Every structure is written in structure tokens, then in C-alpha cells.
Amino acid sequence: RPRVLSGIQPTADSFHLGNYLGAVRNWVAMQETHDAYYCVVDLHAITMGHDPIALRNRTRISAAQLLALGLDPERCTLFVQSHVPEHAQLGWVLSCITGFGEAGRMVQFKDKSAKAADTTTVGLFTYPILQAADILLYQADQVPVGEDQRQHLELTRDLAQRFNTRFGPTFTMPAPYILRDTAKITDLQDPTAKMSKSASSPNGIIELLEEPARSAKKIKSAVTDTGREILYDEENKPGVSNLLTIYAALTMRTIDELLEHYDGKGYGDLKKDLAEVVVEFVKPVQERTRAYLEDPGYLDKVLAIGAEKARSVASVTLSTAYQNIGFLSPA
Numbered sequence: 001r002p003r004v005l006s007g008i009q010p011t012a013d014s015f016h017l018g019n020y021l022g023a024v025r026n027w028v029a030m031q032e033t034h035d036a037y038y039c040v041v042d043l044h045a046i047t048m049g050h051d052p053i054a055l056r057n058r059t060r061i062s063a064a065q066l067l068a069l070g071l072d073p074e075r076c077t078l079f080v081q082s083h084v085p086e087h088a089q090l091g092w093v094l095s096c097i098t099g100f101g102e103a104g105r106m107v108q109f110k111d112k113s114a115k116a117a118d119t120t121t122v123g124l125f126t127y128p129i130l131q132a133a134d135i136l137l138y139q140a141d142q143v144p145v146g147e148d149q150r151q152h153l154e155l156t157r158d159l160a161q162r163f164n165t166r167f168g169p170t171f172t173m174p175a176p177y178i179l180r181d182t183a184k185i186t187d188l189q190d191p192t193a194k195m196s197k198s199a200s201s202p203n204g205i206i207e208l209l210e211e212p213a214r215s216a217k218k219i220k221s222a223v224t225d226t227g228r229e230i231l232y233d234e235e236n237k238p239g240v241s242n243l244l245t246i247y248a249a250l251t252m253r254t255i256d257e258l259l260e261h262y263d264g265k266g267y268g269d270l271k272k273d274l275a276e277v278v279v280e281f282v283k284p285v286q287e288r289t290r291a292y293l294e295d296p297g298y299l300d301k302v303l304a305i306g307a308e309k310a311r312s313v314a315s316v317t318l319s320t321a322y323q324n325i326g327f328l329s330p331a
């Protein structure tokens with residue numbers, strides 16, 4: 001079975017629809033066909049400033065949501081990044097073969113640091129290098145992520161290639177696995193920006209764990225485009241197109257079917273129906289998340305087993321990397 005690795009940050013009290021449709025939905029599917037490793041990347045979540053109590057809670061909530069969305073600890077390895085120290089260890093090694101200018105070209109760093117120039121940390125700068133370590137430690141063949149991570153995947157591939165060339169075969173070359181249709185769910189209030197845990201305004205984001213009535217309201221007040229016709233046109237009608245994308249993905253219908261169904265109808269009809277679809281989707285997810293959170297013993301056990309499995313793979317890769325780079329093995 002090909003190996004996959006992917007991660008999600010515990011940077012909010014809830015995941016959003018973009019996280020699910022762009023990433024986690026694939027994670028669930030790939031547990032059936034791949035040797036799958038999924039992690040809650042708490043090391044990444046401290047790069048923008050954070051509250052310790054919130055981080056610990058959000059790490060638990062993230063794991064509970066992943067189970068509620070369909071990850072099955074019998075079918076995949078689910079763990080918390082900081083439980084596997086090899087991530088930070090390989091991250092250091094990779095940072096020493098990354099060019100300063102190369103890291104400086106990362107668009108996510110430029111975006112996130114531009115919004116918080118005076119609090120930007122070195123950790124935010126080296127974030128993509130740690131992400132490369134996350135992936136390469138598991139010798140992942142594929143990495144299911146949203147479109148926003150494509151550039152980081154390219155860097156990961158460059159670093160793998162560079163390390164292998166300089167120090168001998170060590171890492172598998174990972175390929176991005178990006179679903180074309182839902183790779184970028186956009187902000188409901190600003191349909192040219194991606195929906196984001198940390199950057200979207202409250203009305204721009206559908207949180208899986210928020211009050212469903214609130215989600216319905218947000219959909220009904222989503223920014224739509226000029227004109228009245230329901231068309232799929234990302235360029236000229238990004239708002240309506242985003243709603244159609246979400247609708248199609250949650251109902252497994254095609255955009256064409258939806259267009260036919262809404263022929264002659266207005267934005268209001270589309271929004272009203274989509275609001276219902278979203279509410280029906282999130283309700284059972286919320287119930288299951290709550291149930292997992294009420295059983296912290298089970299959650300901790302799942303994460304402990306996951307960490308142990310993850311470490312058994314990560315430690316082998318790290319020793320090979322240490323060996324190849326010339327570190328003296330401890331006696």
C-alpha cells in the first residue's frame with residue numbers, strides 16, 4: 001500500500017468546511033487504500049502566538065473531530081505531532097539544507113507575516129521546513145492537502161531531492177494529492193480569499209462545531225455576485241461558484257445537476273437549500289465529536305497508540321538521516 005501523511009493545525013475551536021472538503025474528506029477515503037498517517041500538528045500551531053490552555057483543548061477537539069468525521073484508528077495512524085520528537089529533530093536538519101531566500105519565497109509566510117508584521121516569529125518562517133520533516137519522516141508517497149499547500153509540497157520535494165543527492169538515498173519523493181473540485185473553499189464574505197481558521201472573519205467561515213442555525217445564517221448572508229442567474233464561473237461569480245462547490249461536494253451531486261435544478265431560480269433558493277444541507281451535515285458530526293470529548297480516556301489511548309506507531313516509523317527514518325549526514329551514533 002502506498003503511504004500517505006497529512007496534518008491539521010489545532011489553531012481554532014473548530015475545523016471549517018474548507019478543512020473537511022479540501023483535506024479531511026480525502027483522509028477518510030485514503031484510509032481504505034493507503035497506509036495512512038494523520039497528525040494534529042501542534043508544533044505548527046505555536047508559530048503565530050497562542051494560549052496554552054486553548055492549545056491543549058484544541059488539540060483534543062481536533063482529534064475528536066477527526067474521529068467524528070470518519071477517521072478510524074483501526075484503519076489509520078492518528079497522532080499528535082509533539083508526541084513524536086523526531087519531527088522537531090528532522091526539522092532542524094532540513095533547516096540546514098534550506099536556503100534563506102528559498103524559505104523567504106513561501107507565499108503563506110508572506111501572507112501571514114504581512115498581517116502581523118510586528119509579531120512574526122522565526123517559527124512561522126521555518127514552518128514549511130518542519131512540514132517537510134513531517135512528510136519525509138514517514139516516507140510518504142502522497143500528501144492529501146488543499147491547494148494552499150502546493151508550494152510547501154514543492155519545497156518538501158526539493159529538500160528531499162537535495163538531501164538524497166548530497167548524502168545518499170534517504171527520503172521517498174512525495175507527491176501532492178489535491179482534489180481539483182474542492183481544493184480551495186473560499187471565504188463566504190470574501191470569495192477571492194480561502195476560508196481560513198485564523199484569517200477569515202466570523203461570517204466568512206462555516207465552523208463544523210458552531211451552532212447549526214448560525215451556519216445557516218452565514219450561508220444566507222454569503223456575498224454573492226452581481227446578476228441573478230445561478231452560473232458556475234469562478235472568475236466572474238466566485239461567490240455563487242463557491243456555494244455550488246460546497247453544495248455539490250456535500251451531496252455528491254455534480255455541479256451540472258445543480259445548475260439544471262436551479263435553472264430559473266434565484267440566489268435565495270440556492271442559499272436556503274444549501275443552508276439545510278450544511279445543517280444536516282454538521283449535526284451528526286457535532287454529536288459524535290461531543291461523544292468523543294466526553295470520553296477523554298479513549299481519546300488519549302487512541303493518541304498514545306498512534307504516537308507509538310508513528311514513532312516506530314519516524315525513528316527509523318531519523319536514524320538513517322542522522323547516519324547519512326555524518327552524525328556519530330551514540331555508543
Ligand code: ATP
Binds near residue numbers: 011023185197199
Ligand atoms: P490556519 O488559518 O490556522 O492556517 P487553515 O484553515 O489554513 O488554518 P490548516 O490546519 O492550516 O487550516 O490546514 C489543514 C488542511 O486544510 C490543509 O490540507 C489545507 O490545505 C486544508 N485547507 C485549509 N483551508 C482550506 C480551504 N479553504 N479549502 C480547501 N482546503 C483547505
Ligand code: MG
Ligand atoms: Mg493553513
